[in-house]
Amino acid sequence: xxxxxxxxxxxxxxxxxxxxxxxxxxxxxxxxxxxxxxxxxxxxxxxxxxxxxxxxxxxxxxxxxxxxxxxxxxxxxxxxxxxxxxxxxxxxxxxxxxxxxxxxxxxxxxxxxxxxxxxxxxxxxxxxxxxxxxxxxxxxxxxxxxxxxxxxxxxxxxxxxxxxxxxxxxxxxxxxxxxxxxxxxxxxxxxxxxxxxxxxxxxxxxxxxxxxxxxxxxxxxxxxxxxxxxxxxxxxxxxxxxxxxxxxxxxxxxxxxxxxxxxxxxxxxxxxxxxxxxxxx
Amino acid sequence: xxxxxxxxxxxxxxxxxxxxxxxxxxxxxxxxxxxxxxxxxxxxxxxxxxxxxxxxxxxxxxxxxxxxxxxxxxxxxxxxxxxxxxxxxxxxxxxxxxxxxxxxxxxxxxxxxxxxxxxxxxxxxxxxxxxxxxxxxxxxxxxxxxxxxxxxxxxxxxxxxxxxxxxxxxxxxxxxxxxxxxxxxxxxxxxxxxxxxxxxxxxxxxxxxxxxxxxxxxxxxxxxxxxxxxxxxxxxxxxxxxxxxxxxxxxxxxxxxxxxxxxxxxxxxxxxxxxxxxxxxxxxxxxxxxxxxxxxxxxxxxxxxxxxxxxxxxxxxxxxxxxxxxxxxxxxxxxxxxxxxxxxxxxxxxxxxxxxxxxxxxxxxxxxxxxxxxxxxxxxxxxxxxxxxxxxxxxxxxxxxxxxxxxxxxxxxxxxxxxxxxxxxxxxxxxxxxxxxxxxxxxxxxxxxxxxxxxxxxxxxx
Ligand SMILES: Nc1ncnc2c1ncn2[C@@H]1O[C@H](COP(=O)(O)OP(=O)(O)OP(=O)(O)O)[C@@H](O)[C@H]1O
Ligand SMILES: [Mg+2]
Numbered sequence: 001x002x003x004x005x006x007x008x009x010x011x012x013x014x015x016x017x018x019x020x021x022x023x024x025x026x027x028x029x030x031x032x033x034x035x036x037x038x039x040x041x042x043x044x045x046x047x048x049x050x051x052x053x054x055x056x057x058x059x060x061x062x063x064x065x066x067x068x069x070x071x072x073x074x075x076x077x078x079x080x081x082x083x084x085x086x087x088x089x090x091x092x093x094x095x096x097x098x099x100x101x102x103x104x105x106x107x108x109x110x111x112x113x114x115x116x117x118x119x120x121x122x123x124x125x126x127x128x129x130x131x132x133x134x135x136x137x138x139x140x141x142x143x144x145x146x147x148x149x150x151x152x153x154x155x156x157x158x159x160x161x162x163x164x165x166x167x168x169x170x171x172x173x174x175x176x177x178x179x180x181x182x183x184x185x186x187x188x189x190x191x192x193x194x195x196x197x198x199x200x201x202x203x204x205x206x207x208x209x210x211x212x213x214x215x216x217x218x219x220x221x222x223x224x225x226x227x228x229x230x231x232x233x234x235x236x237x238x239x240x241x242x243x244x245x246x247x248x249x250x251x252x253x254x255x256x257x258x259x260x261x262x263x264x265x266x267x268x269x270x271x272x273x274x275x276x277x278x279x280x281x
Numbered sequence: 282x283x284x285x286x287x288x289x290x291x292x293x294x295x296x297x298x299x300x301x302x303x304x305x306x307x308x309x310x311x312x313x314x315x316x317x318x319x320x321x322x323x324x325x326x327x328x329x330x331x332x333x334x335x336x337x338x339x340x341x342x343x344x345x346x347x348x349x350x351x352x353x354x355x356x357x358x359x360x361x362x363x364x365x366x367x368x369x370x371x372x373x374x375x376x377x378x379x380x381x382x383x384x385x386x387x388x389x390x391x392x393x394x395x396x397x398x399x400x401x402x403x404x405x406x407x408x409x410x411x412x413x414x415x416x417x418x419x420x421x422x423x424x425x426x427x428x429x430x431x432x433x434x435x436x437x438x439x440x441x442x443x444x445x446x447x448x449x450x451x452x453x454x455x456x457x458x459x460x461x462x463x464x465x466x467x468x469x470x471x472x473x474x475x476x477x478x479x480x481x482x483x484x485x486x487x488x489x490x491x492x493x494x495x496x497x498x499x500x501x502x503x504x505x506x507x508x509x510x511x512x513x514x515x516x517x518x519x520x521x522x523x524x525x526x527x528x529x530x531x532x533x534x535x536x537x538x539x540x541x542x543x544x545x546x547x548x549x550x551x552x553x554x555x556x557x558x559x560x561x562x563x564x565x566x567x568x569x570x571x572x573x574x575x576x577x578x579x580x581x582x583x584x585x586x587x588x589x590x591x592x593x594x595x596x597x598x599x600x601x602x603x604x605x606x607x608x609x610x611x612x613x614x615x616x617x618x619x620x621x622x623x624x625x626x627x628x629x630x631x632x633x634x635x636x637x638x639x640x641x642x643x644x645x646x647x648x649x650x651x652x653x654x655x656x657x658x659x660x661x662x663x664x665x666x667x668x669x670x671x672x673x674x675x676x677x678x679x680x681x682x683x684x685x686x687x688x689x690x691x692x693x694x695x696x697x698x699x700x701x702x703x704x705x706x707x708x709x710x711x712x713x714x715x716x717x718x719x720x721x722x723x724x725x726x727x728x729x730x731x732x733x734x735x736x737x738x739x740x741x742x743x
Contacts (some may be wrong), residue, residue: 080628080631082627082631085623085626085627087545087546109635110633111633112633112634113630113632113633114632114633115633117631117632118627119622120627120628120631122344122624124622124624124625124627124628125628126625126628126629126642126647127625127643127646127647128646136634136642137630137632137633137634140633140634140635140638141381141633143450187628190628190632191631191632193632202507202545204733257568
């Protein structure tokens with residue numbers, strides 16, 4: 001009882017306007033694909049992300065964990081400027097993608113988003129056929145010219161997403177008619193059809209059963225060879241299974257970063273330890 | 282007792298029934314040890330009592346209303362003297378009508394005889410008695426209903442299920458009212474239309490190319506004998522509606538897209554109601570505008586480039602009508618485009634689609650059923666519009682596809698056929714019903730086609 005009360009008081013203090021807390025651990029990687037420095041995100045007057053700096057390396061899976069509402073999705077959406085669609089959202093700081101600041105006014109978000117793809121928490125296939133769901137993005141980007149090109153991209157994307165065998169006989173049926181897990185894999189196929197360099201995943205397995213989850217985790221492991229992946233997850237097991245590095249967020253601060261092994265075996269920060277051992281949130 | 286008072290009393294009784302039922306249920310619950318011992322919550326016992334209190338009594342009341350006239354008149358006629366009763370039916374009917382008017386204080390067709398005066402007094406008296414009897418029956422039924430149910434309230438009584446069944450019944454009744462009204466309208470039009478087709482052959486009406494419904498009323502009158510070929514009239518309707526839709530569909534759709542996807546919130550909050558005002562302007566005002574501003578303008582610009590435009594033209598009417606129905610398209614489309622889940626937009630943006638690609642390939646297809654609904658609403662407004670056409674496109678039934686000439690439409694013709702003094706069984710008036718019938722069937726088909734399109738589309742995409 002006493003402890004709970006104390007924790008409440010601590011939280012109250014944290015929620016008040018304040019400076020950001022220092023990040024523990026090494027935020028740098030030798031071969032960064034994305035470099036974030038002093039990123040702050042505001043929704044109107046409310047600050048959702050405070051001074052976060054972190055690198056995301058090539059061919060690595062970065063897991064982002066933390067209690068609900070701590071700003072994981074917000075941060076993830078900064079990385080391909082999906083936050084632009086929210087009127088009240090404002091981002092400061094630097095986010096470099098292959099050395100270029102993506103928030104620079106000269107940057108065009110359309111090609112950026114083709115390079116930094118995203119998979120959402122809830123599967124959101126378009127109200128089109130399975131084939132069209134995958135073929136649409138390559139078509140609008142002019143990646144494919146002929147029907148045979150398109151067929152090839154659709155097949156290879158679906159194969160990479162581990163869905164090809166299940167849908168190859170019904171490509172003309174609506175994507176929304178698939179099961180939740182299949183829809184999520186369809187969305188992954190849609191994201192990799194334009195050959196992005198980074199894939200952002202926001203709790204991609206939260207609506208799926210263990211079998212579908214395992215399929216997607218295998219898929220992430222395979223995709224890592226070609227892509228950089230940042231994944232938000234609430235499952236500690238998933239984070240430890242799929243990721244090489246883990247970042248722990250708490251109330252808008254990046255508390256600790258490190259290799260997944262270190263974070264899960266020898267966390268340095270008390271909050272990290274409490275969170276991964278299940279004593280918090 | 283007046284019907285209004287009676288209904289009020291019934292309402293009061295039902296409210297009382299509600300509390301009595303609930304009170305008993307609460308009592309039972311207390312005795313049995315808690316409300317969980319009852320099958321339903323106590324309010325349901327109250328509601329059920331109230332329903333028993335009012336529904337049977339209300340039915341009695343309706344039945345009486347339905348038969349009151351017949352019964353009272355029958356009794357009154359039975360008491361008329363033999364001489365009056367043996368009149369031929371037509372005369373007798375007239376007499377009865379007169380007596381009824383006298384009783385309710387209206388004007389009577391002929392001279393008032395003592396016989397009529399007496400009968401009228403008798404009629405009023407009978408009506409009074411009738412009212413009294415109903416009041417008693419209704420109130421007794423109400424109280425009896427309440428008592429019966431009250432006796433039946435036990436913990437096992439499945440009050441909630443009963444109440445839900447009754448409520449469902451009420452919902453069914455309400456939903457069938459629309460259907461029955463439609464059927465009623467169709468039947469009444471159909472009846473008159475059939476009378477018309479007895480005088481003018483269907484084929485002539487449907488395929489005739491000449492519309493000139495003026496009939497000679499007297500033998501010696503100069504004037505046409507009437508030509509009832511409806512093709513020019515329907516062609517006019519189609520022409521004007523098509524022009525209107527050519528204006529309204531693109532403008533409406535584009536403004537919907539602008540409002541929902543491009544405009545910021547504040548602009549949208551102002552612009553949307555402003556657009557909707559267009560639909561609220563009285564059509565007569567649009568008529569002025571079309572006749573006084575648009576039509577002369579068209580004629581003027583036509584004259585400049587050497588085209589002969591008549592002063593009343595389908596183009597003027599169609600253009601103005603198109604403006605009028607823009608909000609039907611834009612407002613509804615805007616709502617449905619807005620209702621497309623944000624997750625679909627996110628999905629499209631996340632693969633690097635531009636805003637216009639997202640709109641064209643994702644949002645509009647997803648919102649299509651609603652957009653088609655808006656277009657349909659607009660078409661039916663265009664087809665039904667009368668005032669603008671009268672003022673701007675004229676009354677002459679030309680069979681032409683040239684929008685610069687005067688044409689007329691179905692609704693306008695219906696109005697002109699029915700205004701003024703007319704025999705009600707001349708082909709001229711009856712033609713209005715035939716036109717109405719064909720119009721009805723036409724719009725019905727339009728709806729069916731649109732619904733099939735939407736359904737096909739849904740199957741493909743959902
Ligand atoms: N569109 C928005 N407008 C205003 N505030 C927002 C918006 N989206 C998120 N927030 C706020 O920003 C903070 C971070 O939200 P975010 O969605 O990033 O959390 P999260 O870590 O992803 O949580 P969860 O694990 O529950 O998904 C929250 O306090 C939330 O209320
Ligand atoms: Mg989230």
